[in-house]
Amino acid sequence: MTVRAVVIYHGDCDGVISAGLYIRHFLLDYVPNNIMLKFSHPWRLNEDLEKSIKNLNTIEILILLDLAIGVNIANKLREIVKRNPSINIVIVDHHLSSTSVLKELQELSPRIKVLWNKVQSTPEVLAINVIRNLNEFEQVLIKVANVCEGGSTNEQHVREIADKIKLVLAVEPTNEQLIRGAVEAIVKGIEFWNSREFNEKYSKAKWLLHTLLKRIEERVENVCNWNIAIFRAAESIIYAGLFGIASSEFIKKIRQNMLIIREEREKIVLTVRTTNDQALEFCKLFSSKYANIAHITYGGHKEAASMTIKIDKSLDDFATIVKNFIREKFC
Structure with a gap:
């Protein structure tokens, strides 16, 4: 070859x-x-x-x-x-x-x-x-x-x-x-x-998405009309690539902006979904403010975006940074 x-x-x-x-x-x-x-x-x-x-x-x-x-x-x-x-x-x-x-x-x-x-x-x-x-x-x-x-x-x-x-x-x-x-x-x-294999995987995926939506609903916290849910590394593995889909589904129900903060291997991933086209702007503002303490990459669209962050902070400490940022910029 x-x-x-x-x-x-x-x-x-x-x-x-x-x-x-x-x-x-x-x-x-x-x-x-x-x-x-x-x-x-x-x-x-x-x-x-x-x-x-x-x-x-x-x-x-x-x-x-x-x-x-x-x-x-x-x-x-x-x-x-x-x-x-x-x-x-x-x-x-x-x-x-x-x-x-x-x-x-x-x-x-x-x-x-x-x-x-x-x-x-x-x-x-x-x-x-x-x-x-x-x-x-x-x-x-x-x-x-x-x-x-x-x-x-x-x-x-x-x-x-x-x-x-x-x-x-x-x-x-x-x-x-x-x-x-x-x-x-x-x-x-x-x-x-x-195909039969694809339909079997689809049934599994629907069940996982349903359970993830329940987890989000159970733990979501509201900060200045931004809903935040936090997931640790073990759950990130279980739900894999479903966080973006779940976030989009969840904001259809609550009609408010949504953030999911999760651990994934050696990084933290922030999934952003908004009802008012602020997702990409959120990532730009956050990256600009914290570029000196973290390596941040982001991408996406006005209503749906994500950030990958490498930072010397625990998940809980990083979540606190995000909440304080929201209070400062969006309250």
Whole structure:
């Protein structure tokens, strides 16, 4: 196997769909022997990017899909194109937090090609900019991705597919076989969400989401109309990638802003959901204020964002910092 194309994509619903659609339309000549697929997440992209291209001098094209590119990654990409004159890079994204960084990277065109639109999902960016004549299967997937990212539709079957894919991928965030298999199924035009295995995982995911929502309701604390729930490392492992979905579901019920603060390995993750488009602004303000005592990365959208924090504080001490910050900035 000689790797000539590397595709790194967000391991969530719209990331997987964007990877499948991109390969299906533009990289079939590389499938299966000349392509490397790697799912990632914005907080660990630097590590995954380094691993994916290390010692691979045969790469012709590197694709980054739905990964909320930040300053550090942008600098890394500049290094890559400078160091490897044979590599071209394509970035497709819709995260509002990436806007300024991606504008700067556009100056490196044609070595780095950027596709960005202020739309609901990354697959919709592809549909607007480069994919023409979508067939029925692909049209459904675009709608599914939009619903996964908080959009709405009157089509019941689209909502059902989106709910399945979003929940299963969230509850299995490290299952490489499952996530890669979903991308490969999209490339082949297979409705993977109807398989027996996928439906079994969906039943488990629904039960876990229900229990997580109960845990949030039991422990939520209100500070200046911001609802805060704290989860320790053991629970983070159990509920894996469901915290974002649970936060979005919870604010539909309470109609107030929501924060989940949790331990995850050697970091603290803050999930932010708001009813008034303050989520990304919250992350910007917090990062600016505490950059001197913590290493903070963040990304997302106006209504839904997250921060990854490395700080020499206990979970409880950090929660106190967050509460005091809310009192200072939002009361």
